Amino acid sequence: MTGAVPILEVCDLSVKFGPLMAVNDVSFAVRRGVITSVIGPNGAGKSTLFNLVSGAVLPRGGKVLLDGKDVTGERPERLVRMGLSRSFQITNVFPELSVRENLRLAAQVLEPRSKAFLPTRASALTLERVEELLASFRLTERQDELAGYLSHGEQRRLEIAVAAACRPKLLLLDEPTQGMSHGDTQDTAALIREIGKTVTILLIEHDIDLVMELSQHVMVMHQGKKLAEGSPQEVRGDPAVEAAYFGKAHAAN
Amino acid sequence: MGALTDYVQFVLMPQMFNGLTIGVAVILMALGLTIIFGLLDVFNMAHGEFYALGAYLGVTLASRGVSFWLLLVLVPLLLLPAGFLVDRALIQRVFHQKERHMLTMLLTFGLAIVMEDLFKAAYGPNTLKPDSPLQGGTELLGNFFPTYRLFLVGIGTFTIVAVWFIVNRTRFGSMVRAAALDRHMAASLGVPVRRVYSTTFAFGVALAGLSGVLLSPIYSVFPTMGKDFILMAFTAVILGGFGSIRGVVLGGLVLTQIQALSSLYVSPVWGDPIVFGIMVLVLFFRPQGLFGGRLGHA
Amino acid sequence: MDTLDPVLPLQRTAPPREARASTVQGRLAQVFIVLALVFTAVAVPLGDTFFLRLGTEALIFSGLAMSVDLLLGFTGMLSLGQALYFGIGAYASALVLKHVTPSFWAAIGAALAVSTVAGSIAALLSIRARGVYFALITFGMAQVVSKVVYNTRGIIGGSDGIIGIPQIQVNLGLFRVDTASGPAFFLLVLALMLLAYFGLAYLLRTPAGRLLVAVRTNEARVPFLGYNTRQAKFLAFVLAANLAAFSGALYPMLRGFVSPELMYFHVSGDSVVTVIIGGLGTLIGPIYGSVIVTALKSVLGTYTEHYPIIIGSLFMLAVVAFPRGLVGGIESLVARRRGGAR
Numbered sequence: 079m080t081g082a083v084p085i086l087e088v089c090d091l092s093v094k095f096g097p098l099m100a101v102n103d104v105s106f107a108v109r110r111g112v113i114t115s116v117i118g119p120n121g122a123g124k125s126t127l128f129n130l131v132s133g134a135v136l137p138r139g140g141k142v143l144l145d146g147k148d149v150t151g152e153r154p155e156r157l158v159r160m161g162l163s164r165s166f167q168i169t170n171v172f173p174e175l176s177v178r179e180n181l182r183l184a185a186q187v188l189e190p191r192s193k194a195f196l197p198t199r200a201s202a203l204t205l206e207r208v209e210e211l212l213a214s215f216r217l218t219e220r221q222d223e224l225a226g227y228l229s230h231g232e233q234r235r236l237e238i239a240v241a242a243a244c245r246p247k248l249l250l251l252d253e254p255t256q257g258m259s260h261g262d263t264q265d266t267a268a269l270i271r272e273i274g275k276t277v278t279i280l281l282i283e284h285d286i287d288l289v290m291e292l293s294q295h296v297m298v299m300h301q302g303k304k305l306a307e308g309s310p311q312e313v314r315g316d317p318a319v320e321a322a323y324f325g326k327a328h329a330a331n
Numbered sequence: 332m333g334a335l336t337d338y339v340q341f342v343l344m345p346q347m348f349n350g351l352t353i354g355v356a357v358i359l360m361a362l363g364l365t366i367i368f369g370l371l372d373v374f375n376m377a378h379g380e381f382y383a384l385g386a387y388l389g390v391t392l393a394s395r396g397v398s399f400w401l402l403l404v405l406v407p408l409l410l411l412p413a414g415f416l417v418d419r420a421l422i423q424r425v426f427h428q429k430e431r432h433m434l435t436m437l438l439t440f441g442l443a444i445v446m447e448d449l450f451k452a453a454y455g456p457n458t459l460k461p462d463s464p465l466q467g468g469t470e471l472l473g474n475f476f477p478t479y480r481l482f483l484v485g486i487g488t489f490t491i492v493a494v495w496f497i498v499n500r501t502r503f504g505s506m507v508r509a510a511a512l513d514r515h516m517a518a519s520l521g522v523p524v525r526r527v528y529s530t531t532f533a534f535g536v537a538l539a540g541l542s543g544v545l546l547s548p549i550y551s552v553f554p555t556m557g558k559d560f561i562l563m564a565f566t567a568v569i570l571g572g573f574g575s576i577r578g579v580v581l582g583g584l585v586l587t588q589i590q591a592l593s594s595l596y597v598s599p600v601w602g603d604p605i606v607f608g609i610m611v612l613v614l615f616f617r618p619q620g621l622f623g624g625r626l627g628h629a
Numbered sequence: 630m631d632t633l634d635p636v637l638p639l640q641r642t643a644p645p646r647e648a649r650a651s652t653v654q655g656r657l658a659q660v661f662i663v664l665a666l667v668f669t670a671v672a673v674p675l676g677d678t679f680f681l682r683l684g685t686e687a688l689i690f691s692g693l694a695m696s697v698d699l700l701l702g703f704t705g706m707l708s709l710g711q712a713l714y715f716g717i718g719a720y721a722s723a724l725v726l727k728h729v730t731p732s733f734w735a736a737i738g739a740a741l742a743v744s745t746v747a748g749s750i751a752a753l754l755s756i757r758a759r760g761v762y763f764a765l766i767t768f769g770m771a772q773v774v775s776k777v778v779y780n781t782r783g784i785i786g787g788s789d790g791i792i793g794i795p796q797i798q799v800n801l802g803l804f805r806v807d808t809a810s811g812p813a814f815f816l817l818v819l820a821l822m823l824l825a826y827f828g829l830a831y832l833l834r835t836p837a838g839r840l841l842v843a844v845r846t847n848e849a850r851v852p853f854l855g856y857n858t859r860q861a862k863f864l865a866f867v868l869a870a871n872l873a874a875f876s877g878a879l880y881p882m883l884r885g886f887v888s889p890e891l892m893y894f895h896v897s898g899d900s901v902v903t904v905i906i907g908g909l910g911t912l913i914g915p916i917y918g919s920v921i922v923t924a925l926k927s928v929l930g931t932y933t934e935h936y937p938i939i940i941g942s943l944f945m946l947a948v949v950a951f952p953r954g955l956v957g958g959i960e961s962l963v964a965r966r967r968g969g970a971r
Binding site: 368374421424425432433434436437438440441442444445447448449451452558562565566569600603604607610611614615618 | 701705707709754755757758760761762764765766768769770772773776777780894898901902905935937938940941942944945948949952
């Protein structure tokens with residue numbers, strides 16, 4: 079399923095927060111259909127990278143290319159419509175609305191604009207998608223609960239579901255298993271693998287075992303720069319990576 | 332050349348002095364507002380009413396024979412428990428909810444409605460004009476300035492400096508700033524956060540009340556006086572940056588000078604629109620104001 | 630001991646804002662229609678015009694309150710100057726009726742046209758601001774414009790306002806309504822306000838309306854769902870301005886005059902009070918709220934002119950204890966009767 083043009087290409091991307099180069103001249107590419115992970119010690123700039131790619135933060139320099147098209151500096155809403163969606167490290171759903179409504183809101187972008195003023199009942203596409211999501215993410219039983227009352231694991235699942243709802247080409251998952259129990263983590267891994275069959279996934283993860291299991295390609299960041307890139311095995315054996323993780327007493331999970 | 336110096340001396344300077352007088356009073360009022368917002372994250376829509384409360388209290392006490400000088404101390408002192416009570420009884424009740432900003436705004440807005448009508452009920456709708464305790468003028472720099480206004484500028488500046496000192500150089504002030512920066516951390520470090528909040532709120536409204544007493548001989552006392560002034564105070568806070576003492580001083584000065592000088596050239600009717608226009612411009616181009624940031628960075 | 634910031638309040642006083650809630654609201658709307666009709670049926674044989682006119686006024690202001698609810702209860706934007714558009718609509722309507730043509734539709738059309746322009750300009754100025762800042766800008770705008778109107782003589786009338794607005798015949802095709810007639814105009818305004826209510830209630834069942842609710846609940850996430858929040862807020866703002874102006878346009882038809890007071894802060898303030906007491910985010914709440922507040926003012930007003938103290942206190946009580954107001958309270962009762970947390 080790998081095409082010639084990478085689905086995402088980042089060239090010399092940089093951003094500065096005050097005196098800190100949070101992301102420093104990072105370049106890498108994500109190939110279509112390949113589950114790619116971004117790993118690195120805390121403060122490496124992984125989430126900032128996601129923010130740059132998803133339009134949450136404006137880069138100071140460099141380019142972002144989505145499917146070959148220059149989307150540097152585009153607003154998040156435009157990127158979503160171009161097929162890029164992301165989840166958040168800290169759950170960022172709509173806590174006062176039901177699970178169902180959360181998913182419906184996330185999926186309603188699938189409908190044409192002309193249906194914006196017709197009742198939601200009339201948007202069959204959206205409603206179908208909601209049922210799909212409820213089933214695949216095992217949230218059917220909780221569909222009428224307010225999102226804020228879900229357990230942590232369920233909320234993380236909802237977070238991913240909301241990001242996946244719009245059928246993106248590229249899905250950015252920021253620490254999807256953050257705070258999850260072992261069992262939940264395994265289930266989520268299976269879920270990610272399943273989604274990965276139709277959507278290209280770019281993943282930030284701390285759980286090294288999960289990274290090894292799921293990803294086919296890994297990029298390591300350290301202090302804002304790209305430290306290494308390659309297959310999970312290559313990266314694991316790289317002494318520079320080891321030094322970054324263990325040398326400075328930044329323990330990996 | 333003579334005409335120019337004459338203009339500066341006899342037209343500009345008096346007008347700028349007027350602006351300074353009002354500026355000091357606006358700063359006193361806005362100081363309380365900015366501290367309350369900077370620390371408690373509460374936008375006190377009733378702040379203008381505390382300003383009025385101070386003025387009304389002043390009038391009542393004066394009619395009982397309390398001297399003006401005593402008033403300046405007594406009125407703020409009396410407002411402290413009032414403010415403390417308002418914080419405990421009302422604001423703390425909605426403080427821990429998610430929509431705190433909205434709720435406290437609405438709550439204090441309701442308080443303003445009640446207070447304004449209480450003034451009307453207790454004192455009648457008419458304007459009261461307390462006598463100026465310092466009559467006459469003083470010569471300074473070739474101009475005659477009303478002595479009372481000179482006094483106002485003096486005492487106001489002293490108070491502003493005192494507030495700055497308390498916030499930035501005392502232990503209480505450091506507790507206030509700590510709680511503003513990180514409530515939870517401050518609490519875990521032993522800062523009695525709730526008490527600090529209530530005390531700060533009390534001080535904030537006491538400042539507004541002091542401003543009310545000071546300005547009453549100039550502007551008179553009437554039930555809607557709070558609403559009249561509040562736009563100016565809000566704008567000074569926004570211009571200076573919420574939570575910044577330096578900012579509100581500068582913002583208040585700049586704003587009142589603009590208003591004073593512009594009244595030389597355009598009809599005073601344009602006073603409010605100009606002030607409002609400045610507010611919009613600031614919010615549009617530099618929403619954090621001149622020195623925007625939290626109280627901790629004042 | 631300080632309890633600091635739970636994520637959500639531990640007890641929910643109202644059921645989720647979904648299908649079940651709107652059944653209660655729908656019922657309350659039906660109840661309201663019935664009560665209003667009963668009211669008319671009683672008032673007419675008694676030869677009353679005072680209470681019918683008072684009721685009409687309550688309904689007119691309920692439109693203003695609904696516009697505040699649209700912004701605050703659904704989109705999360707607190708407008709403290711909504712009376713500005715009410716006044717703009719009133720003035721536009723008055724000017725058309727007095728100087729151009731005594732046509733209901735022309736007056737309404739003019740009001741909507743002016744409010745669309747004014748609302749758009751205001752939205753451009755204020756949308757970027759959030760929360761407190763937004764409220765301040767709307768407050769300031771109303772202050773400024775009302776002062777300018779107050780000071781502008783000429784056709785606008787300055788502090789005197791415009792008087793002598795003629796009573797008109799409203800041509801509804803099948804029949805005509807005379808604004809001079811107490812019961813007829815009351816029923817017309819009732820119909821118009823209910824139209825607005827059902828229109829808004831419908832909007833909130835559409836993706837566009839749900840988007841507004843999303844903006845209120847978690848604005849930060851909305852762009853990542855594919856929507857431009859500024860556009861959404863802009864549309865909500867202009868729609869609310871139009872609704873307020875539409876209501877305002879009816880005012881001179883009822884009272885025969887307009888004055889700058891219609892734009893004053895106490896009118897904006899009252900509309901916020903009405904929404905909170907009636908029920909924030911319920912749409913039918915503002916209608917009930919307006920009736921309650923108008924009735925309270927009228928009743929209390931016969932005993933004392935200091936009714937704001939009572940209404941203000943009631944308002945504060947509502948903010949602290951019943952943020953979803955009367956309608957929210959009813960919804961909770963119904964939910965509890967049905968048993969369980971839902």
